[in-house]
Amino acid sequence: MGNFTMRAFTLLLLISAFFTESFACTQTIRLTDTFGDGWNGGAVTVSVNGTPVLTDITLASGSGPQDFTFAANNGDLINVTRSINGSYDYEMRVEILDNCGNTILATQEPLDAPGLDVIAVCNAPTVPGLATYNSPANGASGISTCGTTLTWTAPASTGCDAATSYDVYFGTAASPPFVTNTTSLDYCTGALSTSTTYYWKIVPKNAVGDAVGATTWSFTTSASACVPCTHTIRLTDTFGDGWNGGTVTVTVNGTPVLTNITIASGSGPEDHTFSAGSGSVINVTRTADGSFPTEMRIEVLDNCGNSILVTQEPSNSPGINCIGACGTPSVPDCASNPNPANAATGVYACGVTLSWTAPVNTGCNAANSYDLYFGTTPSPGLLTNTTSTTYAFASALADNTTYYWKVVPKNASGDATGCPIWSFTTGTSANPSYCLIGDATNYPAGGTNCAQMTGEVMNQTGCIWNRGTISFASPFDYTVNMYFGNNVGGADGCAFVFQNSPAGISSCGNSGGQLGAGGISNSVIIEFDTYDNDFPTHLYDMSEDHTAIEIDGNLQNGAPFCGPVQADPLDAFLDDGLIHALRVTWDPGTQDLAVYVDGSQRLVCNYDYINNVFGGNPNVFWGFTGSTGALTNQQYFCPVNIPVPVEMMDFSTECAMGKPVLTWYTASETNNNYFKIERSADGEFFEEIGHVNGAGNSNSTIMYQFIDESAPQSKNYYRLSQIDIDGTLTELGTSFNDCTEDQTLLDIVGFDTHGGTSLTVNFNTGFNGQHIIELYDLSGKLIEQNAIICLEGFNQADFCNLPSSGVY
Structure with missing residues (x-):
């Protein structure tokens, strides 16, 4: 009995040894480098049971990993020996993995002979375990009918049982049918029926077979049918030369909606839209690499402009997935953080800029513009609509006045509601006639309304703007007394400037030889330069203190537009400690701009400044600038003549189609900011309208x-007031109106473009007298203004200055 047992045991050992030795599999050696520059000539040799199978293998460059495979039987002795040290042998690393990817020799530095030994392991492959289901949750309800994505987690691998693919079962039966096999960890269902229960099951599989015991989950769709919305894919290029032949295709629930789209040139962004529902699976796949695929970038946005796939490089099949989202648009919230702060006092009336913080975007309620209300009453009127969160006043506000303002964010869904009204109060300006910018200061020591551009201090720039505007449509003649300092070796001088820069009275240019005027756009600069910055070339300067006219905003870039000529008719210096009378005249008929110094005409410069410098707008800001550099002079001016107020001719009211029409005429205007119209039912209590x-x-x-x-009744009293740039209010008159009977409203009845070279506008008017007819382009730029005397009935206005074809 004992002998039989021993013989049987010996037989079992022999059988076991036989099968162990015959079970061969693939092993892997992985090479890496700790520095990242390859093995620098180093190498290793791999032997199995003493027989070399990989000789002098190396990592040529980089960090790795680089894998080499070889065959070995379960239990074989594997040896790794460093056969060549190379320049930096201590950076070399090796790791050995069995046929299932398990580490059998941990990552370490290889050794010279006799090297490192490890026993080969050949695991028998088995079927994978079960996947872990993620979403939708089992028994979930209200799932979007636009589609959903089934997701799961791969089963844990304990050796040679990794899943290589998954069978997906999906349908409305409790034992759902097979629909596809996939290597990914998700499956898009596509559009679904309303109020329907769906079942799904995932079966992991590999070469050995299928996992067993997979469970079935279910979910129920909502009662709402799928309503798709517009999504956007945005293409950009990091280098800026287009995609160089690269393309992407977009699918929704597996159906192509945009095929092989690309950016032909430039950086983008280039947007393409497509329709997808909430829950739909959107896939973006690179279908052509092009010459430089690493420069390609994509981003997917939902219908509210929110990013649902962040900007990234597109990948080849299977591509990149994201889930569609259809938000419900809503009105924005209100803005916050007003500046000037609510109830602020002492705000300087010149250069006021309103700013606010955009409301928080919580989805589809982003503001795309803002209605800005502004005025001197607690219920301010609409001033403008803007897409910016700032608004700068080009003109000055009135001193010692409380202003009220409100910002109403808006979007396609409507306007924000309940937004607060803010206020601020301006202070008393040091100089009521001029805005003082930069280093400019009031200078009462010089006389009434005198102001100083610079003190005798290095690197100062001062700009002083009249609070009104001046019109190049009318003749003018202005004189100021200017002090340029008492240092004939000082610098740099002053300028008389006309400008309609967007910054308005906040404008201030560059220092030194630019005289505080260089850099101001849309400007006519009459310079009085007291320092020779161009010796010995004398292209734009001269040895004597000079005057010149510039129109390109640069006083040191080539010859001036007119001049230069010696400024002082008696000697070479303006900075001689004396007061000099500077006079500037303009004749719109001849288009002559003349400059006088101490009664002597020094320059006459003929040009169409209105159209060629001011963009067609004759009403411009005006004032004085000055600067110093390394050399200095005190520089100030005192005005000699000040413009007169508005001269009123007539104020009357009529009716047109049942609506009150107020008409008034002015014979002249100076520094006229605006007219205020008020209405009253009884002639005693008026409200601004x-x-x-x-x-x-x-x-x-x-x-x-x-x-x-919006007249609430047919009989009304109307009061007309005029407000100067400095805020001074003058009542011009009151008129009673009764719209029981109607009259004819001014009405455009036709036009003739004469082949695109000119324009004739045909219109009817119910009023006799002078009419101002203005032509604007879509950007608000004034193209041409006509003043014509009209008779009641049919009239025509001709415009000859059409710059190009377009809409006006």
Whole structure:
């Protein structure tokens, strides 16, 4: 009995040894480098049971890993020996993995002979375990009918049982049918029926077979049918030369919606839209690499503009997935953080900029513009609509005045509601006639309304702007007394400037030889330069203190537009400690701009400044600038003549189609900011109903009209007031209106473009007298202004200055 047992045991050992020795599999050696520059000539040799199977293998460059495979039987002795040290042998690393990817020799530095030994392991492959289901949750309800994505986690691998793919079962039966096999960890269902229960099951599999015991989950869809919305894919290129032949294709629930789209050139962004529902699976796949695929970038946005796939490089099949989202648009919230702060006091009236913080975007309620209300009453009127979160006043506000303002964010869904009204109060300005910018200061020591551009201090720049505007549509003649300092070796000088820069009275240019005026856009600069910055070339300067006219915003870039000529008619110096009378005249008929110094004409410069410098707008800001550099001089001025107020001719009211029409005429205007219109039912208590902008400065008759679109009754009193740039208010008159009977409203009835070279506008008017007819392009730029005398009935206005084809 004992002998039989021993023989049986010996037989079992022999059988076991036989099968162990015959079970061969693939082993892997992985090479890496700790520095990242390869093995620098180092190498290793791999032997199995003493027989070399990989000789002098190396990592040529980089960090790795680089894998080499070889065959070995279970239980074989594997040896790794460093056969060549190379330059930096201590950076070399090796690791050996069995046929299932398990580490059998941990990562370490290889050794010289006799090297490192490890026993080969050949595991028998088995079927994978079960996947872990993630979403939708088992028994979930209200799932979007636009589709959903089934997701799961791969089963844990304990050796040679890793899943290589998954069978997906999906349908409305409790034992769902097979629909596909996939290597990914998700499956898009596509569109679904309403109020329907769906079942799904995932079976992991590999070469050995299928996992067993997979469970079935279910979910139920919502009662709402799928309503898709517009999504956007945004293409960009990091280098800026387009995608160089690269393309991507977009699918929704597996159906192509955009095929092989690309950026032909440039950086982008280039947007393409497509339709997808909430829950739909959107896939983006690179279908052509092009020459430089690493420069390609994509981003996917939902219908509210939110990013649902962040900007990234597209990949080849299977591509990149994201889930569609259809938000419900809503009105934005209100803005916050007003500046000036609410109830602020002492705010400087010149250069006021309103700013606010955009409301928080919580989805589809982003603001795309803002209605800005502004005025001197607690219920301010609409000033403008803007896409910015700032608004800068080009003109000065009035001193010692409380202003009220409100910002109403808006989008396609409507306007924000309940937004607060903020206020601020301006202070008393040091100089009521001028805005002082930069280093400019009031200078009462010089006389009434005198102001200083620079003190005798290095590197100062001061800009001083009249609070009104001046009109190049009318002649003007202005004189100031200017002090340039008492240092004939000082610098740099002053300038008389006309400009309609977007910064308005906040403008201030560059220091030194630019005289505080260089860099101000849309400007005519009359310079009085007291330092020779161009010796010995004398292209734009000269040895004597000079005057010149520039129109390109640069006083040191080539010859001036007119001049230079010696400024002082008696000697070479303006900075001689004396007061010099500077006079500037303008004749719009001849387009001559003349410059006088101490009564002597020094320059006459003929040019169409209105159209070629001011962009067609004759009303511009005006004032004085000055600067110093390394050399200095005190520089100030005192005005000699000040413009007169508005001269009123007539104020009357009529009716047109049942609506009150107010008409008034001015014979001249200077520093006229706007007209205020008020309405009253009893002639005693008036409420403000609107503003009409004034002409600023004008010496010709101008007609104004205002139509009361919201008159609550047919009989009303109207009061007209005029407000100067400095805030001074003058009542111009009151008129009673009874719209029981109607009249004819001014009405455009046709036009003739004459082949695109000119324009004739045909219109009817119910009023006799002068009419101002203005032509604007879509950006608001004034193209041409006509003042014509009209008779009641049919009239025509001709425009000859069409710059190009377009909409006006």
